[in-house]
Amino acid sequence: MNPLPEMDDEIALFDIYEPTFQVDDEVALPAYHWQFYSRIDGVSTSWQICQEMDFPAKAATNALVGLLRANAIRKRLWTYPEFFPAGGTIEPEKQAQETGNSQRDGKTFLLKDVIDFIRSRSSSDMEGKLMVYRVFLQIPPDLLKEEGITSFDFNSNHVEVRGEKLLGAISQATSNVVGVPYSWN
Amino acid sequence: MDISEKELEKFIDISCGCFEKMSPKLRPLEPQEPTIELNQTTFLDFTGIIELSQRGRKGKICLTMPEDMLDEVLDALGETQHDAESQSDLIGELTSIISSNAREHFGSSLSISVPSSMTHMQTGELELAPMRFILPLKLKEFTSYLIIALGGQNEPTA
Numbered sequence: 029m030n031p032l033p034e035m036d037d038e039i040a041l042f043d044i045y046e047p048t049f050q051v052d053d054e055v056a057l058p059a060y061h062w063q064f065y066s067r068i069d070g071v072s073t074s075w076q077i078c079q080e081m082d083f084p085a086k087a088a089t090n091a092l093v094g095l096l097r098a099n100a101i102r103k104r105l106w107t108y109p110e111f112f113p114a115g116g117t118i119e120p121e122k123q124a125q126e127t128g129n130s131q132r133d134g135k136t137f138l139l140k141d142v143i144d145f146i147r148s149r150s151s152s153d154m155e156g157k158l159m160v161y162r163v164f165l166q167i168p169p170d171l172l173k174e175e176g177i178t179s180f181d182f183n184s185n186h187v188e189v190r191g192e193k194l195l196g197a198i199s200q201a202t203s204n205v206v207g208v209p210y211s212w213n
Numbered sequence: 214m215d216i217s218e219k220e221l222e223k224f225i226d227i228s229c230g231c232f233e234k235m236s237p238k239l240r241p242l243e244p245q246e247p248t249i250e251l252n253q254t255t256f257l258d259f260t261g262i263i264e265l266s267q268r269g270r271k272g273k274i275c276l277t278m279p280e281d282m283l284d285e286v287l288d289a290l291g292e293t294q295h296d297a298e299s300q301s302d303l304i305g306e307l308t309s310i311i312s313s314n315a316r317e318h319f320g321s322s323l324s325i326s327v328p329s330s331m332t333h334m335q336t337g338e339l340e341l342a343p344m345r346f347i348l349p350l351k352l353k354e355f356t357s358y359l360i361i362a363l364g365g366q367n368e369p370t371a
Contacts, residue, residue: 150218154225157247158218161346165363169251169343179250 046070064091166201242350256336261308264326272363282355305330
């Protein structure tokens with residue numbers, strides 16, 4: 029468990045960020061910035077990501093600053109109706125739990141997380157979606173069928189992937205196509 | 214087969230622009246939110262099919278359109294006949310534009326077939342690789358679909 033962040037870090041670490049999917053090919057950042065970036069999903073606070081990755085608070089703040097300057101991420105903000113839909117309160121942390129990000133054990137992950145991870149590696153929206161297609165072309169269709177995955181879109185897919193063979197196949201396919209294996213730990 | 218994202222994106226751009234190539238009166242097709250589907254694709258009234266092959270691996274790109282959309286294009290081209298034959302000819306012509314533009318772009322790096330066309334009834338015989346990228350393309354209120362079905366790592370042919 030990381031120590032609580034310093035006060036000046038809290039400003040960033042309790043905010044939620046999302047990828048812009050507009051990263052310039054020329055942008056070069058330290059590896060730990062990209063490692064942090066790969067977990068940014070628009071629902072988890074930066075502090076939650078720190079804890080999941082066992083990342084020091086200072087390093088996370090540095091990564092956030094680097095990624096913001098590179099226009100790779102933006103702070104996610106909510107309007108009143110978005111934050112209090114139909115009079116009910118949905119806190120970001122609760123929302124993250126609903127999408128599974130706070131409840132994952134070491135052997136499951138959300139399909140959406142894999143899709144976001146792959147898309148974050150591309151320079152344009154359509155290219156990212158086609159990259160996801162190329163990754164899934166490498167996965168034996170039977171493994172997907174066994175998990176009940178027969179169709180998915182790119183934005184709202186909260187299917188939980190559990191099968192160990194499928195987890196391995198996805199990790200291998202991302203490594204082949206994207207150059208980096210998807211890691212769920 | 215291993216076509217890169219950029220190459221596939223080029224196919225999409227060419228497909229979106231195929232109406233404009235037929236007549237400057239027509240606007241490009243507007244891509245909508247795609248999906249990835251496994252073994253379940255809905256074909257519309259008429260479908261044009263382009264076969265691709267690269268180093269022994271095969272794939273298909275299909276453009277499937279409803280009659281109403283084809284009639285809209287026939288109208289824009291000043292064609293008064295809107296029967297099944299004209300609609301089938303038109304889908305054939307559209308896919309020919311796509312394949313010839315693609316051939317021009319890709320050269321010998323990718324083998325691109327002369328396109329064929331099918332009616333909705335015939336698409337039951339169409340063999341496609343199981344993993345498909347389905348991109349809706351809109352013109353006014355009409356929606357067609359560009360289907361990219363490439364053979365995966367475990368399917369040398371499709």
